[in-house]
Amino acid sequence: MHLDPAPAVFEAMIEGWARQQRVRFLQPDTIDGRIDVVRRLTVFSNQYPWQWRAAEVEAFVDQLRSGTRPIAVSTARSYVGALRMFLDYVTDARYGWAGVCVERFGEAPQQVLGEWNTIAHVTEYEGRPGRRPLSYDEVQALFDAADGRVDEIRALARKGALAAQRDAVLLKTIYAFGLRRREAWGLDLADLRHNPKAKQFGRCGAVFVRWGKSSRGSAPKRRTVLLVPEMDWVVPVVTQWVEEVRPLFAPGNHPAMWVTERRGRVSKRAINEAFEKARETAGLDPVLDLHCLRHSYVTHLVEFDYPERFVQEQVGHSYASTTAIYTGVSDEYRNRLLTRALQDRHSDLWDGASS
Structure with a gap:
């Protein structure tokens, strides 16, 4: 028998909930993130789950949203959702935790989260207003x-020129194929594909994405992203990286497209940092992040007049509404559409004006 049974029961609850989620084939990162929220509330309230009341949970969320770095609405919803699911688990009679807690501590866990104190999802997009597509000039x-960072490092005879060159190619590849961070991180050399309908692009005719965003409990989704002619400038860039620069890292048989000086796969954090360094050097808005390059890809494909369904397939969205959220076409493009519509509707007036 434990001298202090409370921590032991709490850890058993956590392990049981983690097992329940693993059985549903949820991703380890998802499970770990949810458990972390439960532990944070336990530390914040200095109480165990069978002692929680609505006031403790509400105070926890309120503290997170009102600090020096307040969390976003979407983050708060995910936190509250994780806590609600945990309480659903420990109050479910099939798992018997209520009986255990009453026997040992004299009180049972309660579901203290409901529609009265959770965050409604009323809009499709709740990201930061500053996140937007970059213009062509940006x-x-x-x-x-x-x-420029590559040239600067070389001029100073410092280490890091190869890594800077890798980062430059990486950012260009993310934009040219509209990739998510994880998708770019997981690229292997074997994922560069020929497109028999565009032989002029060589091995850069398409990219096979194996680490697409997964649905709940499923494996990462796969898709093939075709290189569009407007992005053909990336072909010599990627070719030089693969044939000339990457071998200088001496990666051996490592399959990764993006390797480090230590002959490993570049980290996801390093990809973010590559964007942030370039953004800072370029003097762009600090609100812009790596994912904005994907927003830019979607927007620019729409402005190139590719059909919405094609754009949706390229970026791996299940719903056209998601693609629409990513799109922020320029005034110039909208004026071109307006002019085209006016020409089609009033062709006699336009013909007369042109003559």
Whole structure:
């Protein structure tokens, strides 16, 4: 028998809940994140789950949203959702935790979260207002800054020129194929594909994505992203990386597309840092993040007049509404559409004006 049974019961609850989620084939990162929220509330309230009341949970969320770095609405919803699921588990009679807690501590866990104190999901997009597609000039400025870092490091005869060159190619590849961070991180050399309908692109005709965003309890989704002609400038960039620069890292038989000086796969955090360094050098808005390159890809494909369904398939969205959220077309593009519509509707007036 434990001298202090409370911590032991709490850990058993956590392990049982983790097992329940593993049986549903949820991703380890998802499970760990949810458990972390439960532990944080336990530390914040200095109480165990069978002692929680609505006031403790509400105070926890209120503290997170009102600090020096308040959490976003979507983050708060995920936290509250995790706590609600945990309480669903420990109050479920099939798992017997209520009986255990009453026997040992004289009180049972309660479900203290309901529609009266949870966050409703009323809009499709709740991201930061500052997150937006980059303009063509901003994309160019970002890439110029990334290339400039390579020249600067070489001029100073410092280490890191190869890594800077890798980062520049990586950012260009993310934009040219509209990739998520994890998708770019997981690329292997074997994922570069030929497109028989676009032989001029060589091995860069398509990218096979194996680490797409997964649905609940499923494996990462896979898709093939075709290189569009407007992005063909990336072909010599990637080719030089694969044939000339990457071998200088001496990666041996490592399959990763993006390798480090230590002959390993570049980390997801390093990909974020590559964007942030280039953004800072280019003097762009600090609110912009790596995912904005994907927003830019979607927007620019729409402005290139690719059909919505094609764009949706390229980026791996299940719903067209998601693709629409990513799109922020320019005034110039909208004016072109307006002019085209006016020409089609009033062709006699336009013909007369042109003559």
